[in-house]
Amino acid sequence: MIRRKRSVTIKHVAADAGVSFQTVSRVINNESGVRPEMKQRVQASIDKLGYVPSIAAQRMGGSRSYLIIALNDRERTIADWRARQGADWVDQMLLGGMLKCHEYGYRMIIELVDTHSDHIERELAAAIASLQPDGVILTPPHSSNPLITGLLAEHHISFARIGSLDPGPGFALTMDDERAARLATDHLVELGHRRIGFIAGPEEYELSMWRVDGWKAAMARAGLAIDGLLGGGDFSLASGAVAATALLSGTDPVTAIIASNDQMALGTLEAARALGIAIPHDLSLISFDDTPIVRVTHPPLAAIVQPIAEVAARSVELIIAERAGKAAPGEPIVVPASLVLRNSTAPAPARD
Amino acid sequence: MIRRKRSVTIKHVAADAGVSFQTVSRVINNESGVRPEMKQRVQASIDKLGYVPSIAAQRMGGSRSYLIIALNDRERTIADWRARQGADWVDQMLLGGMLKCHEYGYRMIIELVDTHSDHIERELAAAIASLQPDGVILTPPHSSNPLITGLLAEHHISFARIGSLDPGPGFALTMDDERAARLATDHLVELGHRRIGFIAGPEEYELSMWRVDGWKAAMARAGLAIDGLLGGGDFSLASGAVAATALLSGTDPVTAIIASNDQMALGTLEAARALGIAIPHDLSLISFDDTPIVRVTHPPLAAIVQPIAEVAARSVELIIAERAGKAAPGEPIVVPASLVLRNSTAPAPARD
DNA sequence: ATGAAAGCGCTAACAA
């Protein structure tokens, strides 16, 4: 059997500093009502003994748990990890969210729950009961699930909805997918393209629609028709290839394609290669997400960059601020995506 | 101020089932000495109320914390996340480790600590005091850091050392880098290559040496000289390009290169392209790690696949088993890497 | 400004 070395507790510090352990608690939590000299003495003991409060005990005492859950879709996340296709959504969440958590003494715990499960509430309720997090960060497609947001609201747990524009409880954060799609479309319009195809993502994700809307809006503003220019896929490479082939095969093929994610852009790349269509000479291509793979393809792809790390960091800040009474949910917070150009776009080929 | 909805506790279950809360505790922990009918009654109440124990309270009660820390190098991990070059080490750790944790009701928390920091012990001690984890998974270059392993041993915390062959406390797990390098070298030898270059990684990582050793061993066994065939880099693309250029530029250039990681392999790819050397026709290339990017390069690269997910899963199993008295550290556990072939290797070009 | 007492939800050692 394993017995752990007894670690330094608040009592050790109190004894060392010659004060009651209440005072130590006050110092830890930076509460007012402690004489500076007292505070200094206590802090000296804390440093000397290397004391760090146990978050389990802090939670038990009725305070915060210093835990924030990042809730992701199980099926999709695991599939991405297994496929090893370069999706780094989780990594970017950690980069932004975890590091921000540590600034405030919090930890981030990743939880996976099934979107399609009928016991989604049970799963989430279990995670809440088990960890008693101070906050939850919701990612698509959970962000707009009323079962989830309702449960969190009921439990009075702060939460952020990444990629959701719905009104309702929790902080809404968006990377403005509509604007991002317009950005991409505008760039192609400026290059002289008139037949700009768009490969949409699955409807399950609200952002799929927003992206389509942005493309439509930009096309309309440029006075361009969109008949027959909208394809659709399920975010997989194969589906992108199918959609791209259709867009490239008609009597009046597109000269540019915007794909709703990188995998479908890779599919487009393959389809073009199979058809003997050169990128960017014959076809301009812009992708969504800017995951690592699009930098090493031939050519490297222009892409919409999603500021996932920043959104995650903001989410953490908002959650912590709300618990401190320094913030409250309101209008959606926009952290705009940007367009990075690489060698996959060029002026539209001359018409025959 | 936020007040959380009072959740279901062990007492509610006890009241509902009409037993003492001890009995409930016994059922939760699957202890012996509870009549089946009693157990069933309690379980029914648990299910009915949707009770899930609080891990904070469980920890406070003197039991496990159900937390396992995955300790990674801060500098390198953050750099990888920022660079977005496709390194998916953390993802694979989560895939293997986190999912295995959940099978046992544990959670995995990622912690980053600085290797080069002089207060590495303080950082780790703080994490331990704060979270009181039941186990820690060490990754290179922490795995062999005596400051870390010593501290963990002192605290009697179970831990796994991934990529370490040292004797000493904790479970040692290895992907047998030496054998992996031999595997790659043997494949090239079989293809008729005689001048097989090797680009080593930085010495800070023990595995760098092991890989070199494997290459040397395989070369020796094939009766091949290695003079001038060993290059070195720092795992960056640029360093790989420099090393590859050197190996490819002499009077007697190599016909095959093994790079100690994917980025250096990409560098080799660039160097070869710059020199007008075709892969695999003029040069065969094998990489280490098999991160996502090597599937979309031209050509896709043959690579040594590191079973990181599996090693992480085994680590979790061992840690949990040790706490249950069902396992104890012993000889290093080998989870062998494998070689996946793609279109980057070919028979050695005919000699002039 | 500081200290004392009670309790958070659970497990462990003991008693019945």
Added chain:
DNA sequence: TTGTTAGCGCTTTCAT
């Protein structure tokens, strides 16, 4: 086999 008691380390009242 079950229930009782005493903590775990901390934060909250409430006194002083």
